[in-house]
Amino acid sequence: MKSCIRFLSVLLYAGAGTAALADVQTNRWVRPAGGDPRASVASNWSLRHVPTAEEVVLFTARSARSAIWDAAAPHMVAGWVQESGYVAIVTFESGPNESFRTMTIDGDMELFGGALTHPVNGDSEKYWLSLDIRGNCHIGESARISASGKGYSPGKGPGAGLMPGGGASHGGQGAPKTQSVDVNRQTVYGSVLHPHESGSGGTAREGSPHGPNGGGVILMKVAGDLSVDGLIRADADSRDIDDANCGGASGGSIELQVHGRLKLGDKARIAANGGDGFHDGAGGGGGGRIAIYAPSKEDVQNYASNSFYRDRIFASGGTGDTKFRKDPGKNRHVHGAGGTVYVQGIEQTVVPGSGRCVLTSWSHPSLAATCLPSNTGNLLELQDAEVIVSRNGYLSLGAPLQVRALGFLENGAADLNMTALIAGNVWMKTRDNKLDAMGIYRDSSVSAPLSPIFFNSGSVEIRPYFTPIVAPESTN
Numbered sequence: 001m002k003s004c005i006r007f008l009s010v011l012l013y014a015g016a017g018t019a020a021l022a023d024v025q026t027n028r029w030v031r032p033a034g035g036d037p038r039a040s041v042a043s044n045w046s047l048r049h050v051p052t053a054e055e056v057v058l059f060t061a062r063s064a065r066s067a068i069w070d071a072a073a074p075h076m077v078a079g080w081v082q083e084s085g086y087v088a089i090v091t092f093e094s095g096p097n098e099s100f101r102t103m104t105i106d107g108d109m110e111l112f113g114g115a116l117t118h119p120v121n122g123d124s125e126k127y128w129l130s131l132d133i134r135g136n137c138h139i140g141e142s143a144r145i146s147a148s149g150k151g152y153s154p155g156k157g158p159g160a161g162l163m164p165g166g167g168a169s170h171g172g173q174g175a176p177k178t179q180s181v182d183v184n185r186q187t188v189y190g191s192v193l194h195p196h197e198s199g200s201g202g203t204a205r206e207g208s209p210h211g212p213n214g215g216g217v218i219l220m221k222v223a224g225d226l227s228v229d230g231l232i233r234a235d236a237d238s239r240d241i242d243d244a245n246c247g248g249a250s251g252g253s254i255e256l257q258v259h260g261r262l263k264l265g266d267k268a269r270i271a272a273n274g275g276d277g278f279h280d281g282a283g284g285g286g287g288g289r290i291a292i293y294a295p296s297k298e299d300v301q302n303y304a305s306n307s308f309y310r311d312r313i314f315a316s317g318g319t320g321d322t323k324f325r326k327d328p329g330k331n332r333h334v335h336g337a338g339g340t341v342y343v344q345g346i347e348q349t350v351v352p353g354s355g356r357c358v359l360t361s362w363s364h365p366s367l368a369a370t371c372l373p374s375n376t377g378n379l380l381e382l383q384d385a386e387v388i389v390s391r392n393g394y395l396s397l398g399a400p401l402q403v404r405a406l407g408f409l410e411n412g413a414a415d416l417n418m419t420a421l422i423a424g425n426v427w428m429k430t431r432d433n434k435l436d437a438m439g440i441y442r443d444s445s446v447s448a449p450l451s452p453i454f455f456n457s458g459s460v461e462i463r464p465y466f467t468p469i470v471a472p473e474s475t476n
Helices: 001-013 297-305 344-348
Strands: 023-026 054-060 066-067 079-082 091-092 101-103 109-111 114-117 127-132 137-139 143-146 217-222 226-228 231-233 253-258 262-264 270-271 290-295 340-345 356-360 371-373 384-388 394-397 401-403 405-408 413-415 418-424 426-428 430-435 437-441 459-462
Touching: 091 101, 109 143, 114 127, 137 143, 143 217, 270 290, 405 413, 405 418
Parallel strands: 023 054, 054 079, 066 091, 079 109, 091 114, 101 127, 109 137, 114 143, 127 217, 137 226, 143 231, 217 253, 226 262, 231 270, 253 290, 290 340, 356 384, 371 394, 384 405, 394 413, 401 418, 405 426, 418 459
Antiparallel strands: 340 356, 426 430, 437 459
């Protein structure tokens, strides 16, 4: 382990010129059994003081006890290491409206074991896990950064199900209870480009206080490389609670900004999935939202076209409860809709929203859809984006939608829902099969080129000014 710390110290201070290697202190977590778990308690640390901004914090197998990084603990340290033998959880009491908003690591973060999380939000949006890592970050196979089940409590949140057994919504709609007279779904919410909101809680039967929590919020800014061999997850709870007729909760939010390389290992998973429904035909919860700002256009292109990426990044809807539970084609009426995954190159930030938004559902549900634009977000936030409906994804317009391009892969479909889609072009499977002639197209005026689109009294308008995007010249 000393060699690991020495290597980390070299990375932290290389090129600094003013600090010698001997000046780097390592402060180890030594909380005793039954002791106060707060990181602000000096006796919990090997140096008998809380870590400073010049110290590397170390969590080892010798003291594999949980920690609560409270607001009174430092908000910056020089580096962070969790050994593979550390199997406990560090909980950050940081949040959007708290004095403690972000934990800053002024060097590398190495997670070989254990987990990082934030507390459950409950009835209000109080907590998130926000990390500003100024070096590299590595998440090993045995480690995870997780906000799963840390969102809104049962029946709470802007997308909570409208009735017992109904799934909650976030990036995608939750599904209603099968055979229900009320087939309405809660509206979707949050930003596609910058998702910072928790998933909503699932709904239980009348009189039951129990149910699943939505997913929480993970925000990570990494100045160097982000290497993921483990998990980054903000899934909803997916548990059978008290045999109640319980609609699934919705997935949470993940935003990653990586200025080096994003490296995903074979076992890596980045997910904000909706939770399952349980008993009496309960509906699944909707998927959450993921936004990844990667360093290059290759990462943007790879997400939709390369199975290595898309099989590791998910915002899927939860499964509903029917006798066909594991057959998406047959239980599609109670399967929650997928959320949104947005990927953009860091160098494209001069044109906000000019990346790629991918919608996947895995089931092509008929009673739940991925709605764009968001009911609470900026209606024009995707006007420069390419939106791809893939893997049985099902897009439904809730208001007029403007996009640079709309594409369909692997049985994706869209319902215009009596409104207008405005795009630079619309393509299917290959870019050779696309519609880019200027004009307004309605159900009676098109055939095969737009077969995945259900017009339902809506229209498609092709406007050439959406392409190409030209970044403004630098003023430097």
